Amino acid sequence: MESSTCFHCGDPSGSSVIFFDDKSFCCQGCKTVYEIFSDNDLTCYYDMQAAPGTTPKDIQGKYDFLTQPNIIEKLVEFDDGTSQIATLYIPQIHCSSCIWILENLNKLNHNISLSQVDFGKKTVRLQFNSQNYSLKEAVILLSSIGYEPYISLEDFSTGKNHVNRSLIYKLGIAGFAFGNVMFLSFPEYFEVGEFWLDQYKHFFRWLMFAFSLPVVFYSSQDYFISAYKGLRAKILNIDVPIALGIIVLFLRSTVDIIFDYGSGFFDSLTGLLFFLLLGKFFQQKTYSFLSFERDYKSYFPIAITKVAKNGEEQPIQVYDIKKGDRLLIRNEELIPVDGILIKGKAKIDYSFVSGESDAVSKNSGDKLFAGGKQTSGSIEMEALKSVEQSYLTQLWSNDVFNKVKEDGFTTLTNLISKRFTIIVLSIAFISTTFWLFADPSKALNVFTSVLIIACPCAIALAAPFTLGNMLRIFGRHKFYLKNATVIEQLAAINTIIFDKTGTITSNKKSTATYEGASLSPSEAILLKNTLRGSNHPLSRTLYELLDENDIITLDEFEEHLGQGIEGVHQHDSIKIGSANFVGKTNDLAVLNTSVHISSNNTYKGKYTFYNSYRKGLSQLFNKLKIQYDLAILSGDNEGELENLKKLLPARTKLLFNQKPDDKLEYIKYHQSEGAKVLMIGDGLNDAGALAQSNVGIALSENVNVFSPACDAILDADKLNNLSDFMKLSKSAIKIVKWSFVLSLMYNVIGVSFAVTGHLEPVIAAILMPLSSISVVAFTTIATNWASRKLR
């Protein structure tokens, strides 16, 4: 039976397989979803993709807060009293079946009049009749079919976000004008002095002038603004020569057509803007399903249940929690504030915060920290602080989160544009001075021609296309960058710092070694079968690690929360759990997690768990150590010190017991000594370090789930490719430099026409697109060739 998979979700059905309608299901939840779909003629959900579903989670009472008007008001984007529209984020959306079922929601409930999926953003937009139906019911319906929306504190504070489409408008206008101006200027390229052309050329020229107006005054806005900002900060960025070129192109062309000197350069002007904006558009590749700006708000719930003095439960908005409030935390709910456990057994999973996957047991009176997730039953706690003042959330008050990283970084393009601008201006002035003496009538013509032809269109395109293409190549290999500048920063890195838990260790697999008296075959069978009944994470892990055994039915099985489990079969009994639970009192304080075993009340031994490191880690470190300083910062104790020493190159620095603030300070210190730091982490506790570092990479087992604010997100399976990614970012910089050389060659040719006073509009119109296109072709081919080995 082990081999059969669930018809709904595709997970192995395992021992608890359920048969229904000739199909096997892994659990009751999956079967229920199938029933819902088959009752409503929606089974073609399963035709499009095999096993597309997700197991629905228990959400009893979790969405009670959705009855509160002030919360609904924040989540709903349109409300006219009879119908409401809300957009919900559903991380589970992953295939065409998901789109199909979510867009057929009205078959499940006729009150939903419209549901539209945005696959890229993983959202569904719902319109429903608000008189007969509520947002809460819609959310519960979605949850019941395995598409539980994710509603976080962030939804509450951000409100409606505005889509910025101005770049598409600008590009569209430039393209429109470019095409039309090309048509109108084409006749004059070849037919000089032809009768009909002479008749109409003035009309044509003024039409071109009209088309170029929106391009100059709307499409090129950003370049003027950026050039102005640059000049004010005394930086000659690449936009300064571009803005200068645009102004000169426009003025010279206008003067040309007014005084009938020629047809002007409107074709080059509109073409220039079109190509430049195209480069910008290409570079602006965004991963709409990822967010690089997350802080604790996207992890935290929007509301939680408060227990009033008279015992009444009511949902309360998280920001409204005050010191002394009694809160009810249900199973699988996140603790929003620091507090003290009052009632119930807490088993807190801090993996959001630290990356540590083992849940920690707490008893009443113990302190609980915000960010942990309760994993067994519900508990009651008393709040000690408000949300913003809690231990974890305080990290975000650090200045580092208010800085924009790119500000302090000079890109390669801006570096070269400084020299370039000075050289172009001096060529323009020298040649003008020469012509003032040789032939004063040509002087102004030469001055403007130099500025026009030297307009660094190709240089401005080199970096966007190289880095933009590299960004896409990285994206295809599951390394998602926030923007193209990150590649330039990656190439400058000389120090790499890793977080330990969850980054170089894997969350899922761990290894265990057994110490103590060996177990007899019957004891081994009993051990395995007792573990089988328990849902505790350690039991599950140990169960997976142990050899296959016969399945027997236990006569007695009992789980003692927070202590261990007990199983009885015929005359044998076994106890598995903490040292105290199995009756061993003189256990030395050990740093590693261990599970103790006693059989028939005699102590047998213990399984000690070790982190299991990701495959290929040593090779990766050995590859990286040649060029980079390496360090590991861990929030954990030193239990793994010996293991790590064996595994990693000798020069790797290992630091343990590092608090979130310590990690940040450590990086700051190294940066002050000139190090360019790459930080690789995963949990919220690394958020400060990721923000402080030059490049912060968040490692993620599942990129659709959450990662702290960072510059890049790397799929955990691809960690081994890190050295390749680093190498590629260096080759990208090399390619950019070569395309600078290429475009400078075109500029030299163009300037030689300009200084001699022979620049005809047709030459500019040929040279400008030719240089741009050849640079784009070169960068595209070169980046693809450089990354051919990447797997």
Next chain:
Amino acid sequence: MSVIYILLSLSIIVAVIFFAAFIWAVKNGQYDDSYTPSVRMLFEDELIKEKPKQSKLTNQD
């Protein structure tokens, strides 16, 4: 008055109509999601196909 002015103004009117259509499309969010519509357009057939399936569903527990 030459016919070329009529032709030119006609061609520009046509061009502007298409340009306006482009602006209108962007404004309505046509370029916001470039993936989902490509999948959505393939759904119609499946809806018709499923009708006969109804009879197969018999047992409920």
